[in-house]
Amino acid sequence: MITEHALLPVIPGQEQDFELAFRRARPIIASMAGFRYLSLSRSMESPSTYLLLVEWDRLEDHTVGFRQSEQYGNWRALLHHFYDPFPVVEHYQNVL
Numbered sequence: 046m047i048t049e050h051a052l053l054p055v056i057p058g059q060e061q062d063f064e065l066a067f068r069r070a071r072p073i074i075a076s077m078a079g080f081r082y083l084s085l086s087r088s089m090e091s092p093s094t095y096l097l098l099v100e101w102d103r104l105e106d107h108t109v110g111f112r113q114s115e116q117y118g119n120w121r122a123l124l125h126h127f128y129d130p131f132p133v134v135e136h137y138q139n140v141l
Contacts (some may be wrong), residue, residue: 049099070123079106
């Protein structure tokens with residue numbers, strides 16, 4: 046299992062619209078092969094920044110299965126216009 050980690054810098058003033066769009070986008074990613082779990086948290090200190098954590102069975106479930114799918118185009122259309130700058134996504138593997 047791997048964890049996808051992304052800090053999502055939402056354009057200030059668009060947080061509510063982003064959260065509504067994310068609720069619409071969640072079923073897209075949840076339907077993908079290898080998807081296990083997702084959490085979206087909002088920073089208390091920087092309220093325009095969100096932490097996205099997604100658990101996948103394998104790295105390729107995210108990087109190939111999701112990102113190269115038709116569904117990713119729908120995800121991108123719903124969410125990517127909210128980010129400035131575009132988020133850095135990293136993948137983590139449990140060591141303990």
